[in-house]
Amino acid sequence: MTQILTQIENLSQIDSIFIFDWEQLSHDRSILEYSKLIGVFHDFNMLSSSIEKQMEFLNEHFQTFSFFDQNEYLIKDLSKHTADLLWYQLYHDVLSQPSYVTEDALQTMIHEFRSLYRENSKTFETIENFAREYRSDDALQWYLKKTFLYRMINKALKVKDIDQLYVLKSFMKDLTQCFIREHRKLIETGKEKLIVYRGMKLSRDQIEKFTENLGQLISTNGILITTSDHLIAMNQIICNQEKANLCSILLKIECDLLHMNGIDVIADLEEEYQMILFNSNATFQLVDVKMNEEITLIQLILSNESQTMKEKYINDSRRRIANISLDILFGQLMCDMGLWNQSQHYLEYLLNGSQLNNEDLAQIEYSLGDVYQLKAKWYDARKYYDRAYQAFNMQITYYPSGDITMMESLNNIGDLLFDQKQYNDALSYYQQALTICQTHAPYAINSVAFCMNNIGIILCTQQKYAEALEYHQKALNILENKSSLYQTGITDSLCYIGDLMIEEEKYSEARDYYRKALTLLENYLASPHINIADILNRMGHVLYHQRKYDEAIELYQQSLSVREKLDPDGNIDMATVLINIGKVLYETADDDGALSYYRRALVIQEKCYQSPHIDIADTLNSIGLALYGQKKYDEALEFYQRSLSIREKLDPTDNIEMGTVLTNAGRALYKKADGDGALEYYRRALAIQEKYYQSPHIDIADILNRIGLALYGQKKYDEALEFYQQSLSIREKLDPADNIEMATVLTNAGRALYKKADDDGALEHYRRALAIQEKYYQLPHIDIADILNRIGLALYGQKKYDEALKFYQRSLSIREKLDPDGNIDMATVLTNIGLALYKKGDDDDGALEYYQRALAIQEKYYQSPHIDIATCLNSIGFALCRQKKYNEALDFYQQSLCIREKLDLLDSIDTATLLCNIGHTMYEKYDYNATHSYYQRALVIQEKYYELPHINVANTLNRIGLTLYDQKKYDEALEFYQRSLSIREKLDPDGNIDMATVLTNIGLALYKKADDGALEYYRRALAIQEKYYQSSHMDIAESLNRIGLALCDQKKYDEALEFYQRSLSMQETLDPDGNIDMATVLTNIGLVLYEKADDDGALEYYQRALVIQEKYYQSRHIDIAKSLSRIGLALHDQKKYDEALEFYQRSLFTREKLDLLGGIDSATVLTYIGLSMHEKGDYDAARSYYQRALVIQEKYYESPHFDVAKSLNRIGNMQSEENEC
Incomplete structure (x- = not known):
C-alpha cells in the first residue's frame, strides 16, 4: 500500500485519495502521513459519503477562470471569436429566449433525475420533495441548499455540458430570473458599492496565469459565491490548509453597482450582505496580484465590458448572417470553439423544437452541416447543407437577407466537396456563391473577397497557379480599397497568395507576403494573438520547404508559444503546429523529438475531435513514420493500422491518402521480412493509385519499385525486374532528363540482374545509375560510393578483378572522406577489395591487409559475437591458407567457428563452408583424419540444408574422396567419388569441367588399384575437356598423359606413346620454355621408349626432362x-x-x-x-x-x-x- 501511495501522491491529476478496505486488514500507521489521503474506510456507505463531502468541498473552494484581452475587440471582427466569456454571456441570454424552454421541460427534468438517482435513496427523497414543493420563485433557495442541483449545475457550467444544462433548462431559466429579480432589489436599496471576498486554493501555475494577464477580463466559468466578511473568506482558506501542493488565495472584488448593466449580482440582504452571488455571465477586470509567503491577494473589479463585447459579437455575426437568432448563434459559437458534440446536440434540440420558423429551420440545418463537416462526417454534412440551401432558395422572396446565408451555404457545400477532394464540384459551388454575392449583395465586400479566395484555393490545389493568383489578387484589391474594417480579410488574402507561392516553390516571395500580413496584424492586434500565431506557422512552413530547419523550428515554436498562452489546454490549430515541429524534427532524423510532438498533437486531436477524424489518421501515420525511423517496426505497424482503420471508416471507397498509409504499412512489413504482407499492402496501394491518378504518375512509379523490392526479397528476380522496368518506364516518360529517384530504380534493377548472374545487364544499369548520381550529387556522396561498390561486384562476377578493384577503391576513397573513422559499409568494401586481390592470386598480402582492416572496423562497431565478424575471420583464414600459413589460418577459422557456435549457427550452410575450409587446411597439413572429420560434418549440414541433388554436396563428396585417396583407402575413395559423380550427372547430364575432375579422380583411384577401368574414366574426362576448353589446355594435356600411363601399364606402348606425344605437343604450345609438368611427360615418353628398347630415344627425352628440372627446381x-x-x-x-x-x-x-x-x-x-x-x-x-x-x-x-x-x-x-x- 505504501508503495502505491508513494507513486500517486505527487500526481497533479489527483487531489484526494480514499482507501476502501473491505477485508479490514491492518495498515502501517505511516500511510496516514500522506497529505492527500482522506481516510481508510471499511464501510461502503461511509466511503460514498466521504467522497461526496470532499467533492462538495472542492466545488466550494476551487474555481476555474478564463481570461480575455478586451483591448482587441474594438478593432477586431468578433464573429468567429471563441472566448469562454462569450459562451457564458450567450448562455445567460439564451435562457431568456421564450422558445428555449418548453412547457413540459420541468417534468422532463424531474423524470431524468428520478432515473439517474433511483439507487440513491437520500437524493431520491430530495427529488420527490422537489417535485412536490418546487415553485419557480424558489429556484435560488433550492440552488443554495447545495443538494444534487447545486453540484450538477456547477459541474455542467464549468465543463459546458450542454446535454446536462438542456435537462436543467427549466430550472436554469428560473434561477436566472431569480438572479435578475434579486439584483433589482439590491439596486433599489441604493447600495452603490460593494467590496467582497472569496478564499480559495490555486496551484502555482494558475497563479502564474493571473500574473501574465494583468489588466485583462476574467470569467469565473460558473456562479461565484463570495462574502462581504473578510474574516469568513480567510476561514475558507484556513480550513484546507493541509493541501501543501496548493497556494492560499484571497479574492478581493470591488463592485460599482450603479454602472452594471446586464450582470446579475445579488446579496443576502437579511444577513447584511454576508453572501454575495455573481451569476455565470459576470466578468471582472484583473487589477493586481500581490504575493507573499502565506496568502496571495488577487484584486478584481466587476466589469460590464463583457456586455459590450457580447453586443459586438452579435452585431459582427449578424453582419455576416443577417438576423441570425441568438439561440442559433449560440450553437455556432460552440462549433467555432471546437465543442462539436455540444454544438450538434444543442442544434438538434433546437431542430426538434416546435416553435421554429422556416428561416430558423434552414439556419439550424446549415449550422448542423458545419458541425458534421468539421467532424469529417461528410455524408451527414452534405445532407444538411443541401436541405439548408433548398430552404434558403425557396425563401429569397420572403427573406431578402437570405442571400448571404445562401452564399455561405453554397460555400460550405464547396468546403465539404473540397475536403472530399471533389475539386471540380467544389469549384462550381464556390462560383455560384460568388455570383450571389456579386448580384444580390454587392455591399457584402468581405463575402465577395471570401468567395474569390475560396475559388483561388481550389485552383491552386488543381495546380492552376496563374488563375488562382488572379482570384486572390482580386480579393486583395477589393479589400485594400475599402476601410480598415477588412484588415483580417486583407491578411487572409496575403496568406493565400503566400500559400500559392509555396506551391510554385517561390519561397522568398511567399515569405514576403507572409511578412506583409504579419506587419499588418502586429499594427492593429495586441500580442499574443491567434492570427499572429497562424502567420508565424506559415512562415515556418516556408523555411521548412527551404530545408532551413533550425529557422523553421524557431518560428514554429514562436507560433506554439502564442497558442499556449491563449489556450493552455490546446486546440486543433495548436495540434497542427505541434505536427509541423514534429515534421521538422523528423526531417533532421530526430525521431525521438518528432514522436514527442506528434504524440502531443494526437492527445489534443483525440480530445477535440470525435474519432474517426482524418486529422487523427494523419497524425497516427506520422507517428508510425517516426517509429519506423527508430526501427520499431511492430509499433509503427500498429499506428499505420489505426490510421488505416479510421480512413476506411471515413471513406470505404479508398483515396490517395489511404494509398500512402498502405505503402507505409508495406514498408514496415518489408523491414520485418514479411514479404507477403508487404506485397499485399503495396498492391492495394497500387490499385488505389491507378484508380485515382492519370498514368504516368510518380507515385505509381514509386510503388512499382517497392513491389519490385518485395519480390526481390522473395528471390523472385524475374518478377521484380518486371516491376522495376515498369517503374523506370514511367519515370522516363515523366522526366526524360533523368532524376535521382530513377538512379535508385536502376540500381534495384541492377541488383536483380546481378542475382540472376546477368553481370552484363547489372553493369549496364549500375553505370546508368552512376551517371545520374554523378550529375546530381556533389562528391563525396554515399550513394555514389554504394553504386561504385556494386559495379565492382558485377565486374568481380565477370572475373575482371583489376577493373573491379578500381571501382572498389573509388568507393573506399569516398567513404574515407565521408567517415574517416570507418563504418560497417566501409568494412564491406574493404572485404570486397580483399576478395578481388585474393582472386587475382598475386597479392595475398594485400588481401590480408584489407580483410584485417575490415575486421578491425567490425570489431569496433559490432557487439561480439556477430556473423559478419565470423565471415571476415573465415576470409582471413582463406588468404593465410593460400600463403601456406596453415596454423595461422586454422586459428582464424576456429575463431570464426567459435562465433558461429555462440550464435547457434553451427547447423547453418555458411558453417558448412567454414568446416570445408578447415578440412582443406588440415588436408594441406597431411592430417587426413581431421580433414575427413571436418568434411563429414560439413556434408551432414549440406545434406540437411539443401534439396538433393546439389552441387555443393557433390563438391564435398569429392573432397572426402581425395582425403581417402591420400590415405590409400582407394575403395572408400571410389565410393565418395561415385556419389559425387551421380549428383553431377543429374544436375548436368551433358557434363562440365568439374565433372571431368571427378571422372579423373575416379580414374586415379582405379589406376592405383591397377584396375583397367581407369582408362575409361580418363577418356570420359578428356571428352568433356575437349568439348569445353579451347584447344591446347593444360587439363587436356594432363588427361592425355594419364591415358598414356594407363596404356603403358597395359603394355600398349605405341598407343601410350601417341597420347604422350599429344600431351607434349600441347604443353609446348602452351609453354614453349617448358615446365615441370612437361618434364613429367618427357620422362614418361622416355620410359615407353626404354621399354621398346629405344635407348637413344629414351636418353634424348630423359635428358630434355633433366634440363627442365634443373632449371625449375632448386638444386x-x-x-x-x-x-x-x-x-x-x-x-x-x-x-x-x-x-x-x-x-x-x-x-x-x-x-x-x-x-x-x-x-x-x-x-x-x-x-x-x-x-x-x-x-x-x-x-x-x-x-x-x-x-x-x-x-x-x-x-x-x-x-x-x-x-x-x-x-x-x-x-x-x-x-x-x-x-x-
Whole structure:
C-alpha cells in the first residue's frame, strides 16, 4: 500500500485519495502521513459519503477562470471569436429566449433525475420533495441548499455540458430570473458599492496565469459565491490548509453597482450582505496580484465590458448572417470553439423544437452541416447543407437577407466537396456563391473577397497557379480599397497568395507576403494573438520547404508559444503546429523529438475531435513514420493500422491518402521480412493509385519499385525486374532528363540482374545509375560510393578483378572522406577489395591487409559475437591458407567457428563452408583424419540444408574422396567419388569441367588399384575437356598423359606413346620454355621408349626432362635424382658403363644431400652402380655396392622379398665368377 501511495501522491491529476478496505486488514500507521489521503474506510456507505463531502468541498473552494484581452475587440471582427466569456454571456441570454424552454421541460427534468438517482435513496427523497414543493420563485433557495442541483449545475457550467444544462433548462431559466429579480432589489436599496471576498486554493501555475494577464477580463466559468466578511473568506482558506501542493488565495472584488448593466449580482440582504452571488455571465477586470509567503491577494473589479463585447459579437455575426437568432448563434459559437458534440446536440434540440420558423429551420440545418463537416462526417454534412440551401432558395422572396446565408451555404457545400477532394464540384459551388454575392449583395465586400479566395484555393490545389493568383489578387484589391474594417480579410488574402507561392516553390516571395500580413496584424492586434500565431506557422512552413530547419523550428515554436498562452489546454490549430515541429524534427532524423510532438498533437486531436477524424489518421501515420525511423517496426505497424482503420471508416471507397498509409504499412512489413504482407499492402496501394491518378504518375512509379523490392526479397528476380522496368518506364516518360529517384530504380534493377548472374545487364544499369548520381550529387556522396561498390561486384562476377578493384577503391576513397573513422559499409568494401586481390592470386598480402582492416572496423562497431565478424575471420583464414600459413589460418577459422557456435549457427550452410575450409587446411597439413572429420560434418549440414541433388554436396563428396585417396583407402575413395559423380550427372547430364575432375579422380583411384577401368574414366574426362576448353589446355594435356600411363601399364606402348606425344605437343604450345609438368611427360615418353628398347630415344627425352628440372627446381631435388638414375640405366644398356656410372653417382649424391640414402630407391641406384662396376670387372666395388643395397633392402622389406633374393644372388654369382678367375 505504501508503495502505491508513494507513486500517486505527487500526481497533479489527483487531489484526494480514499482507501476502501473491505477485508479490514491492518495498515502501517505511516500511510496516514500522506497529505492527500482522506481516510481508510471499511464501510461502503461511509466511503460514498466521504467522497461526496470532499467533492462538495472542492466545488466550494476551487474555481476555474478564463481570461480575455478586451483591448482587441474594438478593432477586431468578433464573429468567429471563441472566448469562454462569450459562451457564458450567450448562455445567460439564451435562457431568456421564450422558445428555449418548453412547457413540459420541468417534468422532463424531474423524470431524468428520478432515473439517474433511483439507487440513491437520500437524493431520491430530495427529488420527490422537489417535485412536490418546487415553485419557480424558489429556484435560488433550492440552488443554495447545495443538494444534487447545486453540484450538477456547477459541474455542467464549468465543463459546458450542454446535454446536462438542456435537462436543467427549466430550472436554469428560473434561477436566472431569480438572479435578475434579486439584483433589482439590491439596486433599489441604493447600495452603490460593494467590496467582497472569496478564499480559495490555486496551484502555482494558475497563479502564474493571473500574473501574465494583468489588466485583462476574467470569467469565473460558473456562479461565484463570495462574502462581504473578510474574516469568513480567510476561514475558507484556513480550513484546507493541509493541501501543501496548493497556494492560499484571497479574492478581493470591488463592485460599482450603479454602472452594471446586464450582470446579475445579488446579496443576502437579511444577513447584511454576508453572501454575495455573481451569476455565470459576470466578468471582472484583473487589477493586481500581490504575493507573499502565506496568502496571495488577487484584486478584481466587476466589469460590464463583457456586455459590450457580447453586443459586438452579435452585431459582427449578424453582419455576416443577417438576423441570425441568438439561440442559433449560440450553437455556432460552440462549433467555432471546437465543442462539436455540444454544438450538434444543442442544434438538434433546437431542430426538434416546435416553435421554429422556416428561416430558423434552414439556419439550424446549415449550422448542423458545419458541425458534421468539421467532424469529417461528410455524408451527414452534405445532407444538411443541401436541405439548408433548398430552404434558403425557396425563401429569397420572403427573406431578402437570405442571400448571404445562401452564399455561405453554397460555400460550405464547396468546403465539404473540397475536403472530399471533389475539386471540380467544389469549384462550381464556390462560383455560384460568388455570383450571389456579386448580384444580390454587392455591399457584402468581405463575402465577395471570401468567395474569390475560396475559388483561388481550389485552383491552386488543381495546380492552376496563374488563375488562382488572379482570384486572390482580386480579393486583395477589393479589400485594400475599402476601410480598415477588412484588415483580417486583407491578411487572409496575403496568406493565400503566400500559400500559392509555396506551391510554385517561390519561397522568398511567399515569405514576403507572409511578412506583409504579419506587419499588418502586429499594427492593429495586441500580442499574443491567434492570427499572429497562424502567420508565424506559415512562415515556418516556408523555411521548412527551404530545408532551413533550425529557422523553421524557431518560428514554429514562436507560433506554439502564442497558442499556449491563449489556450493552455490546446486546440486543433495548436495540434497542427505541434505536427509541423514534429515534421521538422523528423526531417533532421530526430525521431525521438518528432514522436514527442506528434504524440502531443494526437492527445489534443483525440480530445477535440470525435474519432474517426482524418486529422487523427494523419497524425497516427506520422507517428508510425517516426517509429519506423527508430526501427520499431511492430509499433509503427500498429499506428499505420489505426490510421488505416479510421480512413476506411471515413471513406470505404479508398483515396490517395489511404494509398500512402498502405505503402507505409508495406514498408514496415518489408523491414520485418514479411514479404507477403508487404506485397499485399503495396498492391492495394497500387490499385488505389491507378484508380485515382492519370498514368504516368510518380507515385505509381514509386510503388512499382517497392513491389519490385518485395519480390526481390522473395528471390523472385524475374518478377521484380518486371516491376522495376515498369517503374523506370514511367519515370522516363515523366522526366526524360533523368532524376535521382530513377538512379535508385536502376540500381534495384541492377541488383536483380546481378542475382540472376546477368553481370552484363547489372553493369549496364549500375553505370546508368552512376551517371545520374554523378550529375546530381556533389562528391563525396554515399550513394555514389554504394553504386561504385556494386559495379565492382558485377565486374568481380565477370572475373575482371583489376577493373573491379578500381571501382572498389573509388568507393573506399569516398567513404574515407565521408567517415574517416570507418563504418560497417566501409568494412564491406574493404572485404570486397580483399576478395578481388585474393582472386587475382598475386597479392595475398594485400588481401590480408584489407580483410584485417575490415575486421578491425567490425570489431569496433559490432557487439561480439556477430556473423559478419565470423565471415571476415573465415576470409582471413582463406588468404593465410593460400600463403601456406596453415596454423595461422586454422586459428582464424576456429575463431570464426567459435562465433558461429555462440550464435547457434553451427547447423547453418555458411558453417558448412567454414568446416570445408578447415578440412582443406588440415588436408594441406597431411592430417587426413581431421580433414575427413571436418568434411563429414560439413556434408551432414549440406545434406540437411539443401534439396538433393546439389552441387555443393557433390563438391564435398569429392573432397572426402581425395582425403581417402591420400590415405590409400582407394575403395572408400571410389565410393565418395561415385556419389559425387551421380549428383553431377543429374544436375548436368551433358557434363562440365568439374565433372571431368571427378571422372579423373575416379580414374586415379582405379589406376592405383591397377584396375583397367581407369582408362575409361580418363577418356570420359578428356571428352568433356575437349568439348569445353579451347584447344591446347593444360587439363587436356594432363588427361592425355594419364591415358598414356594407363596404356603403358597395359603394355600398349605405341598407343601410350601417341597420347604422350599429344600431351607434349600441347604443353609446348602452351609453354614453349617448358615446365615441370612437361618434364613429367618427357620422362614418361622416355620410359615407353626404354621399354621398346629405344635407348637413344629414351636418353634424348630423359635428358630434355633433366634440363627442365634443373632449371625449375632448386638444386638437389628427388625428381632430378630419378632422372639421373634413368639416364644412367639407358647408358648402361648401351654398355656405356663409365657414363652410366657418372649419372648414377650424381643421382646417389643428390639423394645423400636430401638425406634419402636410407630409402628403397637409393638401394636401386646402389644396385645399378654395382651392376656397372660388375660389367667393368671391378668386383670389389661391385660387391661393396651390392652389399650396401642389401642392407637397405633387408631393413626396408619384410623378409622374404624378391629384391633381397636378387641382391643375395648377385653377390653369390660374383663370388663364383671371382673363384673361376
